[in-house]
Each structure stands twice: as structure tokens, then as C-alpha cells.
Amino acid sequence: MKFLPSQILYFFQNKGSQRNLAALAKFFVFLLCMVTLYSVLFHLIMLYEGKEYSWITGIYWALTVMSTLGFGDITFHTDLGLLFTIVVLLSGVVFLLIMLPFSFIQFFYAPWLEAQTRKRTPRELVKGVSGHVIITHLDPITERLVEKLKRRGYDYVIIVADAQRGMELHDQGYKIVVGEPDDPDTFLSVRVEDAALVVITNDDMMATNISFTIRGITAKVPIVAAADKEHSLDxxxxxxxTQVFLFMKMLGESLAERVRGVGRLTKIVSSFDQLHIAEIPVSQTSLGGLLLTETMLRTRTGATLVGLWEKGQFEALHAKTIINKSSSLLLAGTLAQLDCFEEKFIITDLSSEDDKLVLVLGGGRVxxxxxxxxxxxxxxxRVVEKSSAVVARGGVNFVAGDAANRDVxxxxxxxxxxxxxxxxxxxxANIYLTFYCRQLRPDIQxxxxxxxERSVSKLHMAGADLVMSYASMGANRIxxxxxxxxGSLFIEGMNFFVQQIPGALVGKTLAESNVRQETGCSVVALRMDGELLVGPDPTLPLVKSTELILIGNADAEKLFGEMFGER
Known part of the structure; x- marks a missing residue:
């Protein structure tokens, strides 16, 4: 109730509300005049019938007849009076029972609800906010981005054009500001000049409009935009x-790079300076069935074994971990270290698959x-595609038909x-096709x-060896x-991050720190005096100026922050 006076003031100050109230007032004046006229006629006809009533009685009779209550305590007995009663009754049904409720809803109740909605949804950021991320459109990529920003404690705001949609998002816990995304006043209200980044994932035309709107206010804020079509890049x-991404094209390229026998055997999934995070199935190596301590991997190659990945589940490593043959290895190292790993541990010869084709189900942008x-x-x-136009343009490598059809x-x-x-x-459809292909070919990749994001685990359950999320890929790049x-990996839920060495670890060696055992995070590199040491010596003392480069899932990252202080 404490917000009621401000809502009333906001409602009556609005010019649209003032016009609506004026129209509603005119209608009430019309009804008042009608009741007054009927009351006068009531007295005249009653005098004609030889009866006399007070003026209050005339108003009472007119309202009871118009509202169809009709108590029957006052009635006419002549045909003229009965005809007049019928006219009053019918006009009351039309004006009092039909037009009045609709007029009240249209000119008062609906605008009042809208005013309440507008008042509840923020129209500008509070003073003092800076270094925040401005998001102009909420979609799977920016939803995932918001999750990452929240987890790391970074400020953000989403611009929403529709007040009702804004209220829904506000109630769901999103930080929003209602305003048109191509209006300069909207960006002034979200303090664009003090923002750290603007993220635009609208369609290409609107994205261009928004970009010019922002550049009309400030030239310094970085802008990241998503392009739907390649010719929109320029x-x-x-x-x-600052950056324009073709996320669909990037996703398609990343999917193809993960096919066995394409590119490197160790598939690089993310990079940080000279440090690379790579994945390879255990079945292609000689490490299956060994304990972690038996591999001597860091000693022999310099690369770090971060963990095991199997069907969407990450398992942190401990000294007694047995490397499962059905899992994939997650490695961290330089290109030279990864090459050394391939030379010493790869046992699978994929040359037999060189002549085997790869099926691409779907001929869209990805x-x-x-x-x-x-x-x-x-x-x-071979690309399987329903659209005959796409197949015609694709040529001999395209097959027309439904990928859910076995004959196709x-x-x-x-x-x-x-x-x-x-x-x-x-x-x-992807879940269905994954399960269908797995039934037809149990051994196919x-x-x-x-x-x-909610579909990732389902796709693994359906039989996918690898799932790449469009939402995560886009959010990671942003x-x-x-x-x-x-950074974040294309492997779901894994992140690597930089941490200034906590005071509790200064003077200790990596072996003494027990970071992996206590938090689940792996130290994959150190930055000391500007030099990046990948796969550092575990006996090297950690000095105050050292930066740790760690990798772990969201829970491990959170636990590290709780144990050694927030970043």
C-alpha cells in the first residue's frame, strides 16, 4: 500500500490517462443527464396517473429500472407509464449494464493496470552504476550470458521494449529497464557512457539501428553484435x-572440427595465450585402465591431465582415479606439449576412416x-536436407528428404x-535424430x-558422443x-579463470597447496614476471606476484572462491 500514492500520482500525471478520464467523465455526465430526464418524466407521468412522489423517489425509481433490479414497490398503471418503463429498462440495459462496464474498463481499469505495470518496472539505472553490461535482447545466448555474469558478480541490465514482458522478467529476477532499444533516451537511462560492454543480439536491421543509436551518444563503449547473415558483417x-560474430557459422565449423580424423587428434576446445585446452577419447590412447599416478603424463609430456569427460559429466582427477576407456581426456598444455602427448600416447590409426563419409543432417546455416x-x-x-531449393544449390553432396526417414x-x-x-x-528434432541414428549405427560418432542448455543432457542420454551448445558458445565468446x-570451454560447465595468488598460498609449492584435492580446480599454468609457465613444476615455490590459471566446473570455481577469497 505504501506505493499506492506514487502510483496514483503517476497515473494522473500521464497525458493518456488524463484523456481517458475526460472521456469517462463525459460518459458519466451523459448518464446523469439521462437519469435526471427519466426522473422528471417519472413525475409528469405519475401526476397524469394522479400520484405524487418526491424527487428522491424519482431518481430511485429510474436507477432501479435502469439497473433491472425492479423492486416493484413503485409502478405505473397506464399504457403510457408502462411504455415509458420499457424505454427506461432497455436504455438502462444498453447504457448502464453494457456500455458503462466496458467504458470503465477501457478508460480507467486497463490504463490503471498499465500504469501500475509501468511504475513497477524500472525506467532507468540507479545512480553510481558503472562497468556494467547492457543487453538489448534476451535469447538463449544472452540468457546464458546473464547466468555467467551473475555467477561472477558482474552488473548487467537488459533493455525490454514491452512493459508487460519487462514486468515478467523483473519478477523472474532479471535486472531490466523498460525502453525502446533504438531510442537514445533509453541508452542514456542505462548509463551507456559508463558501461563496460553493449551486447546486441537483435536481427541484423535492428542491430544496425541500435549500433548507430549508441554511437550517436558515445564512441568509447565496446559493442558486441551477432550477425544472422554473412553479408551483414560489413x-x-x-x-x-568492437566485435561482430556469426555464431551460426562458428557453431557449424566447431561441430565439423570435432569429427574423428578431421584436423588434430587432440581437439583444441579453448585457448588462453599459449595455453590450449584439448579433448581426446581415451579409446584412442594407451591410457585406458591406468591409475592417474601410473600415467606420468606431466613428466613425460609437460601437459596436464585436467579431468575425464563422459556423456556430459565431468570427473575431477585424484591420485587413485582409474582412467575409464569410455571417457574422454581433458588436457591442458602448449601446442608442443600436446604434440608430444600425441606422439607418446596415441595408439588409434584413423587412416582406415579416410574414405568414409560424414553425414550432416540439416542444410541450414550451421x-x-x-x-x-x-x-x-x-x-x-553428404548433407540431408528437406528443402529442394537448398538441395538444388548444394549439388551432388546434398540428398533431398527427411533425415527421420530410414530410406533417406x-x-x-x-x-x-x-x-x-x-x-x-x-x-x-535433434534428440529424435540422435536416438534414431544411434539405433541404426551403434558405432557411429x-x-x-x-x-x-536444458537439451544438452537429453542429447547425451539419446546417444550423442558430443553436444555443442549454441547458447554456451555465444555466451563464452562474449x-x-x-x-x-x-574463459569458458565448449565443454558444458567448465571454465578457466585467472586468480591472483591468495595470501594463504604464498611461499608454498603447488604440491603443498592441495588446490586440486580441496577445491576440484586444477592449476594448469602460472604467470610469473610476465612469463606464462604451462604445466608448471609442482615443486616450484609460489611468490606474491604469481597469477594462477585454473580450470574447473562451476562448483569447483565457487569452492575455490570460498576457500581462498572472492576474486
Whole structure:
């Protein structure tokens, strides 16, 4: 109730509300005049019938008849009086029972609710906010980005054009400001000049409009934009955007790079300076069934074994961990160290698969990008696509039909394919196709795209060997622009981050710190005196100026912060 006076003041100060109230007042004046007229006629007809009543009685009779209550305590007995009663009754039904409620709702109640909604939703950021991220559109990428910003304690605000939608998001816990995303006043209200980054994921035309709007206010704030079409890159770069990403194309290229036999055997999933994070199936190495302490991996190659990854689940390593043959290894090291690992531990010869093709299910932007990468590596491929127009443009490597049809898949060559890349934008269809392909070919490598985070675990359950999230990929790239010293992997839930050495660890060696045992985070590199030491010597004393480069899942990162102080 304490907000009621401010809501009333806001409502009556609004020009639209003032016009609505004026129209409603005119209608009430009209009803008053009608009741007055009926009251006068009531007296005249009653005098004609030889009866006399007070003026209050006339008003009482008119209102009871118009509202259809009709108590029957006062009635006419002549035809003239009865005819007059019918006219009053019908006009009351129309004006009092039909038009009055609708007029009240249209000119008062609906505007009042709208005013309450507008008052509840923020219209500007509070004073003093700076270094925040401004998001102009909420979609799977920016939803994931918000999660990352919240977890790291960074300020953000989402611009929402629709007040009702803004209230819904506000009630869900999002920080929002209601305003048109192409209005300069909106960006002034979110303090764009003090922001650290603006993220634009609207369509290409609106993104261009927003970019020019921002550049009309400030030239210094970095802007990250997502482009839908490749020919939009030059246009979106024109307003001075810091980064423009073709996320669909990037996702397709990343999916293709993860096919066995394409590119490196150890698949690099993220990089930080000279440090690279790579993944490789244990089945392609000689490490299956060994204890971690038996591998001597760091001593023999310099690379660090960070953990095991199996069907979307990450397992941190301990001294007694047995390396499961069905898992994938997550390694950290320089390119030279990863090359050394391949030389010493790779046992699988993939040359037998060189002549086997790769199926790409879906010929959209992601599928086309994947096929271009495969073509660049000289890998045979077939794209299965429903659209005849896309198939006609694609040529002999395209097969027309529904990928959910067994005959179409057999025609495309699934019986002898080495891998299937599932690229449709519909997660439900991807789950279905993953399970279907796994039933047809239990031994095929299946790599699937997921648009929403909630579909990742389902795709692994359906039989996918690898799932790459569109939302996570986009959010990770944006975070890399926002905080270059922090990164996330394409492997879901894993992050690497930079931490100034906590005071509790100064003077200790890595072996004495027990960081991995106590938090689940792995120290994969040190930065000392500007030099990056990848796979550092565990007996090296840690000095005060040292920066730790760590990797771990969200829970491990949180535990590290709780034990050694927030970053």
C-alpha cells in the first residue's frame, strides 16, 4: 500500500490517462443527464396517473429500472407509464449494464493496470552504476550470458521494449529497464557512457539501428553484435562495433572440427595465450585402465591431465582415479606439449576412416558451415536436407528428404559413415535424430547441436558422443571480449579463470597447496614476471606476484572462491 500514492500520482500525471478520464467523465455526465430526464418524466407521468412522489423517489425509481433490479414497490398503471418503463429498462440495459462496464474498463481499469505495470518496472539505472553490461535482447545466448555474469558478480541490465514482458522478467529476477532499444533516451537511462560492454543480439536491421543509436551518444563503449547473415558483417562493423560474430557459422565449423580424423587428434576446445585446452577419447590412447599416478603424463609430456569427460559429466582427477576407456581426456598444455602427448600416447590409426563419409543432417546455416569445413579438409560428406531449393544449390553432396526417414539415411550412406553431425535448430528434432541414428549405427560418432542448455543432457542420454551448445558458445565468446583473462570451454560447465595468488598460498609449492584435492580446480599454468609457465613444476615455490590459471566446473570455481577469497 505504501506505493499506492506514487502510483496514483503517476497515473494522473500521464497525458493518456488524463484523456481517458475526460472521456469517462463525459460518459458519466451523459448518464446523469439521462437519469435526471427519466426522473422528471417519472413525475409528469405519475401526476397524469394522479400520484405524487418526491424527487428522491424519482431518481430511485429510474436507477432501479435502469439497473433491472425492479423492486416493484413503485409502478405505473397506464399504457403510457408502462411504455415509458420499457424505454427506461432497455436504455438502462444498453447504457448502464453494457456500455458503462466496458467504458470503465477501457478508460480507467486497463490504463490503471498499465500504469501500475509501468511504475513497477524500472525506467532507468540507479545512480553510481558503472562497468556494467547492457543487453538489448534476451535469447538463449544472452540468457546464458546473464547466468555467467551473475555467477561472477558482474552488473548487467537488459533493455525490454514491452512493459508487460519487462514486468515478467523483473519478477523472474532479471535486472531490466523498460525502453525502446533504438531510442537514445533509453541508452542514456542505462548509463551507456559508463558501461563496460553493449551486447546486441537483435536481427541484423535492428542491430544496425541500435549500433548507430549508441554511437550517436558515445564512441568509447565496446559493442558486441551477432550477425544472422554473412553479408551483414560489413554493415554491422560500420558503426564501429568492437566485435561482430556469426555464431551460426562458428557453431557449424566447431561441430565439423570435432569429427574423428578431421584436423588434430587432440581437439583444441579453448585457448588462453599459449595455453590450449584439448579433448581426446581415451579409446584412442594407451591410457585406458591406468591409475592417474601410473600415467606420468606431466613428466613425460609437460601437459596436464585436467579431468575425464563422459556423456556430459565431468570427473575431477585424484591420485587413485582409474582412467575409464569410455571417457574422454581433458588436457591442458602448449601446442608442443600436446604434440608430444600425441606422439607418446596415441595408439588409434584413423587412416582406415579416410574414405568414409560424414553425414550432416540439416542444410541450414550451421549445416552449410560444417560442410564447408569438411570440404576444406578433403573429407567426403553428404548433407540431408528437406528443402529442394537448398538441395538444388548444394549439388551432388546434398540428398533431398527427411533425415527421420530410414530410406533417406541409407541413401545418404549412414551404413558406412564415420560420423553424423546433427545441426537442425529444433532441439526436439535433434534428440529424435540422435536416438534414431544411434539405433541404426551403434558405432557411429554422433555430434549434435543444442540450442538451449536444458537439451544438452537429453542429447547425451539419446546417444550423442558430443553436444555443442549454441547458447554456451555465444555466451563464452562474449565473455571473452568482456573479460579476456577469463574463459569458458565448449565443454558444458567448465571454465578457466585467472586468480591472483591468495595470501594463504604464498611461499608454498603447488604440491603443498592441495588446490586440486580441496577445491576440484586444477592449476594448469602460472604467470610469473610476465612469463606464462604451462604445466608448471609442482615443486616450484609460489611468490606474491604469481597469477594462477585454473580450470574447473562451476562448483569447483565457487569452492575455490570460498576457500581462498572472492576474486
Amino acid at each position: 554493415i554491422l562493423n560500420f558503426p564501429g562495433n 549445416g552449410l558451415a560444417a560442410s564447408q569445413v569438411l570440404d576444406g579438409y578433403g573429407v567426403k560428406y 539415411l541409407i541413401e545418404a550412406g549412414i551404413e558406412n559413415a564415420r560420423a553424423a553431425i546433427i545441426t537442425t535448430h529444433d532441439d526436439a 554422433i555430434i549434435s547441436r543444442a540450442t538451449n 565473455m571473452k571480449v568482456f573479460k579476456p583473462d577469463e
